[in-house]
Each structure stands twice: as C-alpha cells, then as structure tokens.
Amino acid sequence: MNQLGFPILSLITFLPLLGAFMVATLSGDDEKAACKARRIALIFSLIVLMLGVYVWTQFNPAIAGYQFVEVMPWLSGINVEYRMGVDGISLFLIMLTLALTPIAILASGGIKTRTRSFFAAMLLLETMTIGMFAATDFVLFYVFFEAVLLPMYLIIGVWGGEKRIYAAVKFFVFTLAGSLFMLLAVVWIWRHLGTTNMAVMAHANIPANAQTWLFLAFFAAFGVKAAVWPLHTWLPDAYGEAPVPGTIMLAAVLSKMGAYGFLRFAIPMLPQASAAFEPVMFVLGVVAVIYISYVALAQTDMKRMIAYSSVAHMGVIIIGLFTFTVEGIEGALFQMLSHGIVIAGLFICAGIITARGESLALKNLGGLARNMPVFAAALMLFTLANMGLPGTSGFIGEILVIVGALKVNFWVSLLGGAGMVLGVTYSLVLVRAVLFEKYNRPDLAALKDLTAREYTMLLPLAALVMWLGVYPSSFTHAFDAPIAALVQAHIAALNPHMALAMVTAK
C-alpha cells in the first residue's frame, strides 16, 4: 500500500473528525464543558500534528511523485477511487494546517457562546482542509474543497463580528459559484480522460482550444479562493468579521487552497492555456501587489489592514506560480508557507488587543510598546517578516519569486518587487499607529503584556518565521523534486520537439 503499510494520511485526516464528534456530544453548556471542549480539541490537534511530523520524517524528498499512497474503491460504477497521497508540494501545506490548528484553538479565548459547537467546527475544518491537500483524486479533492465551506460559513456567521451575516453569506456564495464551475471542468476532464486520478490527469493531453475554457473555470474556483484581484472582494469582509481563530485559518490555510489548486491543476493539466494566460495572471498579480498595497495603506482598522496585506501577498504568489520557472514556483510555495505563518502571527497580535477589550480601529490605539514590550517585539517581528526583511521567512519567498520573474520578464519582476517597498510603507504605518504613536488614551496604559497562553501561541510562530528565514533549505529540498518535474513537464508540453531532443541527448 505505501512505505508505512498503514493509512497514515487517512488517520491524520479523520482523527480530528472523531475529536469533533466527541466535542459535539459533550454534555452541558457551562464554563466547565467549554474548558473540556477546548482541551479535547487541543489534544486531538496536537496528536495529528505529531503524526504529521512523523510523516515528514519518513518522507523521501528525492521522489517527485506521491508518497504514502492509499487507494480504496469508492464510487463504484463511475470509476472514482478514494486516493490519498502527499508529495513535496502538499506535505508542507498539510504541515502548515496541522501546526496552525492548535494555535488557532489556543487563540479562541474570545469565544464565549456555544463553545462546543465552535471547537467541533474547528476540528471539522481541520479534517476538510487536510483531506483537501492530501486527496489525489479529483472528485475526492472537490468534496473536501467544497466541504471546507460548511464549517467556515458557521464559524464566520455564528461567532463573527457585527457584519458577520453579510460576510458569511458573501463568502459562501462567492466560493460556491466559483467551485461549481470547477465541477463542470472536472466533469469535462473526466469525460475526456475517463479517470479522475490526479497523477494521470497531470499528464493529460487536453486539446488546446478546450484548455482555455477549462482554465477559466479553474480560475473562477481557485481565483476566488486565493482572492486574486478582482475576485478578492469577499476577503476583507470575511477576514474582518470572522472571529480571530477563524481569521487565522482563513488567512493562513484556506487562502492557500486557491494557490494550491492553480499549482496542482491549472498549471500541469493545462500547459498551453496557462502559458496563454500568463500575461493576464501577471497583470492581475501586479495589480494586486500595487493597488491592494495602497488600499491597505488607506485602512483605518488593524484587522482589515492585515487582510488587505494578505491579498497583496497572494499577488506575489500568483506571479511566482505563473513564471513557470523552478525559482518562481518554489518562491511561491515558500511564500505560501511563510505568509501562512506570518499572517497567523499578525492576526493573533490583533486578537491579543481585542482580548483586552480594545477595538482595532487604528485611531484608538497607540503607544502600546511602552506597556507591552514583548507584544511589541512580536508584532514587530511579524511585521518585518510580512514586508520581507532578510533573515525572516518573508524574504526568501519574495526574492525567489523576483528572481523567477526576472528570468521571464523584467517589468513583472520590477513591479512585483515594488510590492516589497509598498509593503514596507503600510507595515510601518501599522506598527507606528499601534505601537509608537504619541497619542495615548490613559486606559491603554493599563493593558497587560502577554499571558502564558499568548506566549505559547506566538513563540512557535516566531521560531518558525526565523527557521524558514535562516535555514530555508530544510523545506525547499522537499519541493525540489516535484517542482523540477512540474517545470520540465510544462516545458515539454509547450515544445514537444525540444523535449524529445533533450531525451535523445541524454
């Protein structure tokens, strides 16, 4: 079956579901039950994290294909199997999900009502997200991809802020509409190839004229999820209104689903269309980087500012993916991980302020560095990483993307790189407004610095930011094989003669 002889991916995927069931069936709705629910959720998420680390240690980075493969008959009669597997691309996205779920659960101190349902929804979300990254059959992938909506809709709508209902419905309708087009594309490819096995589909030979339509369908689904400009309008509302743990999961993990979709489906399956749409995607990416950075600068609310910065970074990721170079794609993937960790840190910082009863309007904040030095240091670190300071994780991803883009087009590289400068602008504005500005309401002085629980949330994230920044190759060496294979296949698909020549020359 696989190198462990054990369906470990399914175990990692469905263990949180068991946890969700246990949490949901707890009795009582008082403080004690809430505490118990949180503990159970935390224990389950930590167990699967450990299993995930074990998978990482057993992972063989030299193999480009899927590992830990599981195959079981599923939808009989229409040739769909239950297939799970990871490669270097999905491994770290799964690890990211596994690492951030316990942190998000820790960050849920603000959830006071219907706590049991909340933790059940969080665990359900973890199951769906991991399943989505680990699925290697298209129908299975689609099931998980859509199912993510269910817990997230409830998390935003039940526990969100003032405009939560609007945000939740917008989030749901946008993503659902996008994914149904993807369903259409799936069914088309299914009819064309007779299989939904993603490993087979990646090497499919789809006629070029059909590719354009399929690409647009995928763009509708993944573009919405990845919040590519101009499909991003649901994002600031959803990020702004979701409760802190929901925002963490949305920004750090769910937004990666879109980029992952592009990387996994659009680029390998539709090489001609991807190449044809390359300029469009570059333009969209550059617009996101520059225009959204300015929009971020104009925000008056800390959470919304971070949300827009997240859209800007998604632009960098899109540029990287569509360079079709090893550097660009590795940079995009690295940026996905880095952005996940950094944005989680930033939203936790925002959550720390709200937990102390303050609003996130920038005009109400200021001078926090005086009473909360550790908090200030943490916010500073994540902000610096967000703007891509060398030594932090943000730098590696951005520089790789810029190098990759430089190989393709100087202007894209320049304008994409401009994002780093603009990132500095709004990041510094944010830091100044929150930490340093003179204006100081007296009650801000009463705020206490980090509690033990907040340390346990922020320290691992800070350590990860530094680890990714200082020693990136412990991650990149796992991407190398699959991404090199991807880029090679892409070049071969575009220039069949050249690929043939390369093979014969060998």
Next chain:
Amino acid sequence: MTNFISLLPALFLGVGGMVLLLGGVLAKASDTTPGVTFGAIALLAVAAVLCWMAPDALLFGGLLKTSLFTRYADSLVYLAAIAALILSVDYNKREKIARFEYPILVLFAVIGMIVMISAADMMSLYIGFELQSLALYICAAMARDSVRSTEAGLKYFVLGALASGLLLYGISLVYGFAGTTNFAALGDVFRAGAGTGTIVGVVFVLTGLAFKISAAPFHMWAPDVYEGSPSSVTALFATAPKAAALALFLSVMAGPFAHLTGQWEMLIQIVAVLSMAIGALAAIGQSNIKRLLAYSSIGHMGYALMGLVTGTAGGIQASLVYIAIYVVMSFGAFACVIAMRRNGQAVEKISDLAGLAAEHPGFAFAFAVFMWSMAGIPPLAGFFAKLYVFYTAFNAGYDTLVIIGIIASVISAFYYLRVIKVMYFDKGQPGFDKTSAGAGFVMAVGAFATIFFVVIPGPLMALAGEAAKALMG
C-alpha cells in the same frame, strides 16, 4: 404459484388494511389511531421484506411485471410511507386530526403506487394511478375543519382529475393508433416509428405523469397543496408518490416508448430545465418553509429527469440514485418541519426558526444537514446525487443541460442557505415544544444516512445500476 408470491406484498397490504379498518371501527378503545398506525407500519415493513423475497414474474397475463427495478422503487415507497406514518402519530394527535382512517388510506395509496410501479400495461397503470390519487386526495383534506386543508384537498382533486383525464386521453390515443395497451407489445409496435396521432398521445401521457411528479410547467398545484395539507400528509406527498410516479415515468419512457426517444427527449429536456429554473427562482421569495420545500421538490424533479433524458441504463441509474437520496432528504426535512411547534401550535414561517441553533443544536444541525444536502454541497448525499446525474448527462453530450443545472444549483443554494442563516445566525427564541420521539427518530435516521452516504456509496449505486439494467431488459 410463483405468481402468487410476487403478488403477496400487495395482497398482504390490502387484506391487512381491511383488517385494520375493521379493527378501527369495532374496537371499544377511545383512541385506536396509534394502534392502527403501528399496525400499518408493521404491515408495510413485512410487505417490504416480502417484496424482496418474491421472484421476478409477469402477473395477470401481462398486466403487472415485477423485477429488481420494481423492488427498488417499491422499497423507496415503503420506506417513505413508514417515515410519514411515524411522523403522523404524534403530529396528528397534537393537531387533533388523529383519525384511524389515515394510516389505512396511506396503505391503500401504497398499494396504488405498487401497482403503478409494476404496471406492464396501460390499464393497470391507470388503475394504480387512480387508486393512489384518490386515497391521497382524501389525505390532503384530512383536517376537514381547516379551510386551508379542505382547499388543498379540493385543489389537488380538481387538478389531479384534470391530469388523470389527460393521461387517459393520451392512453386512448396510443391505444387507438397502436391497437394494444400492453407495454411490451407497444414497444414492438413503436419499433417502426410512430405517427403524429401517437405522438400526441405520448405527449398527453407524459403530461399526466409530469403532473404527478409536480414537474414544471405542471407544478402549480404543489406549493398550495403542500402548504395547505397537514404537515404529516405533506411529508408523505413529497416522498412516496414522487418516488412511485418517477419510477412509473422511467418505466413508461424506457419501456413502451423506448423507441420514440427522438420524439420525447426534447420534451423531457424542456420539463427538466423548467423544473430546475422554477425550483430555483420561485423558492427565493418564499417565507413559508413548506412552500419553500415544495418549490425545492419541483427543482429536484428536474434534476431527476435529467438522467432520463439520456435514455441509457446509466441515466436511469442516476435518476434512481437521485430519487432514493431525495426521498431520504425530504422525509428528514419534513421531520424537521413537523417538529416546528410552539405552545401547541404548528408554525411554518422560516423566520420562526431564528435562534434555533442555540436552543436545540441537534435539531438545527439536522435541518442544516438536509438543507445543505439539498443544495448539493459535498460531502453530503445530495451532492453525489447531483454529481451522478450531471456526469451521465454530460457524458451523453447534454452540456447545456448540465450548465443550466449547475446555475440552478447555485441559485437554489442561496435559499437553502437562508434557512441555515436564520437558524444559526439570527437572534431569536423559537421556544419550540419538545420534539416528539417519532420526529426525532426520523430526523436522526435521515441525517445519519445523508451524512454517511459518502462513506459507503457503493451498494446503493450498484443496486440502482442493477435495477436500471432490469428495467432496460
């Protein structure tokens, strides 16, 4: 002797129904309804077992034919009728309409449905059709002191009579041109094609059947009848007769009219598209949950017919899977509607559900599961029903139909979502009465089946595939 065994389920229900009727009349006890209802449930359960033990047979010189296909459809009818009867026990009592005749009428309607499903001749088709309809007209007007219920019964009766007339007229035309009413013989006659007169007949038959499954544009009775009838009766209307009529639809189209595919295919496409569109658009403005479910069921019939359009065994299989999943989702959703009671009064407004999730999390969760499943969100069963239908239609080259289906799904997701929004996000205190054990049970079974279908979809799909093969011969 084999004939007799194949007939046993229907005979058993008929004789059992008579015995229960006598029991209900003669019993001295003041309230015989629960006893009669449980007796009827037991009869249905035994009949379901009997129907699986019976061999394939051609009965009464070709009037009825049983096969795996009929057993599949019969089982759905039994399942739906049992669920509706369980729901009725407590609801009818609380609404003070608990009459022991109701379960007996349901039994007779079920016999009608079984005759419909196994019909192999236009005459037996019509008899089954009428037996079923007459019993159901009375059921609709069960709350005879309520103006709404009486109106629903009358409306259903008048429009139903019209549909029966159309059907009968179509049958007479078909008979007049083909010279036979037997399905197999008709199939042979139409092998060589058919003239205009026959086609007109086929269209009338199709209209009569479309009326019964409330497919657009013959759907106008459904919202009013669903709303006016007592909820326990609506739960029956939305499930068992739909399953039976759809099975009949499939067996007529794939049986005697199989060689006229070219003629009726376009009609079914139009009916499917209209049903999906009306189901999606008209439901948006509804504030009554029963009307909303009525429009939703119109939409579902559109999807179920999409499988038939292809005219292949795969398409029939997809339709059969769809209707099975639809039946389960529907009785689950109606169990939730039946549990909506405040201070001893049934409430039906969607806004009455506000705040339900905080007060009754289990109830709200089950309702949300049914709504999401009807919207076709994976991993719930409704998604697979739609996937199957889309897949077969797309494979057969009906791309436009599939695209319309997808757009209709997105639109309809909006109103299903609204129900969930009201339950989960809106503030309010529904203050619902305690859910009766029966409604809770049906809800739980439905939700369980809807959620866990994803784990083992194989058996149902395989069974539907075999049933489709049995139908196509």
